[in-house]
Amino acid sequence: MSVIKTKDISKVYNPDTVPIHALRNVNITFEEGEFSSIVGPSGSGKTTLLNMIGGLDKPTSGTVEVNGTIITGMKDRKLIDFRLHNIGFVFQHYNLIPVFTARENVSFIMLLQGREKKVIRQRAEELLDEVGLGDRKNARPAQMSGGQRQRVAVCRALASEPKFILADEPTANLDSTAAMNLLDIMQKMNEEQKVTFVFSTHDQRVVERARRVISLVDGAIESDKYQKAYEYDKAGAHISTKTSCCTPDLHNMDS
Numbered sequence: 714m715s716v717i718k719t720k721d722i723s724k725v726y727n728p729d730t731v732p733i734h735a736l737r738n739v740n741i742t743f744e745e746g747e748f749s750s751i752v753g754p755s756g757s758g759k760t761t762l763l764n765m766i767g768g769l770d771k772p773t774s775g776t777v778e779v780n781g782t783i784i785t786g787m788k789d790r791k792l793i794d795f796r797l798h799n800i801g802f803v804f805q806h807y808n809l810i811p812v813f814t815a816r817e818n819v820s821f822i823m824l825l826q827g828r829e830k831k832v833i834r835q836r837a838e839e840l841l842d843e844v845g846l847g848d849r850k851n852a853r854p855a856q857m858s859g860g861q862r863q864r865v866a867v868c869r870a871l872a873s874e875p876k877f878i879l880a881d882e883p884t885a886n887l888d889s890t891a892a893m894n895l896l897d898i899m900q901k902m903n904e905e906q907k908v909t910f911v912f913s914t915h916d917q918r919v920v921e922r923a924r925r926v927i928s929l930v931d932g933a934i935e936s937d938k939y940q941k942a943y944e945y946d947k948a949g950a951h952i953s954t955k956t957s958c959c960t961p962d963l964h965n966m967d968s
Contacts (some may be wrong), residue, residue: 758933
C-alpha cells in the first residue's frame with residue numbers, strides 16, 4: 714500500500730530574480746513499512762523533498778499524495794489538521810518545548826488532537842518506556858543528553874499514530890553510541906509495528922540501516938536502489954548487517 718506518492722514535483726525559489734531549482738520533476742512512491750534514506754550533497758534537494766512530502770512547503774508544480782489524499786493545494790488550516798493526524802516529524806535540532814517535561818512534549822500533539830487525558834498520559838508513558846526513558850519522563854530537555862532528547866522527539870512523532878515519519882538528519886548531532894541506539898529503536902519500531910520511516914541524511918550510519926537508498930543530485934533522482942537490512946534477534950538486539958554493493962559512499966559529500 715502506498716503511503717506517499719509524488720508526481721512531477723518541482724520547486725523553484727526566486728523565480729522572478731535568480732531562479733534556484735531545488736527539485737526537478739521528482740516522481741517517487743513510498744510503500745507502507747519502508748525504512749528509506751534520501752541522500753545527496755548539500756543543495757541536492759533532500760530537505761526540500763522532505764518538506765514537500767510533509768506539507769511544510771508547497772511545490773511550484775506537481776502534486777503530493779499522502780495515504781490517498783492529494784495535499785497539494787490544500788488550504789492552510791485543513792493542511793495543518795491533516796499533518797496533525799497523518800504525518801510525524803523528527804528534526805535535526807529536536808524542536809522540543811524547553812519548559813515541558815519529556816512526557817509533556819510527547820503528550821502535546823495528542824492534546825492538539827483532542828484525545829482524552831487518561832489516554833494521552835498512558836500512551837506518552839508507554840512510548841517513553843519503550844525507548845528506555847521511563848525514568849526520565851519528568852526531565853526537561855536541558856536536563857537530558859542529545860540522544861535522550863532525540864528519543865523524546867521520536868516518541869512525540871509516534872504519539873499521534875501517523876501514517877509515516879519523516880526524519881531530517883536525526884543523527885547529525887549525536888555521538889556514535891547515541892546514534893546507533895536511536896537507529897536501533899527506530900528500526901525495531903519499523904520491524905515490529907510497521908512504522909514507515911523516510912530519512913534525509915548525510916550519515917553513513919543511517920544509510921547502512923536503510924533498505925532503500927534514494928540519491929538526489931541537483932534536485933533530481935540520480936539513483937533509487939534497494940539493499941538488505943539489518944537483522945534482529947527476537948529481543949530486538951542488533952546482530953548483523955548485510956548491505957549490498959549499492960550503498961553510496963557519503964564520505965566525500967558536503968556536510
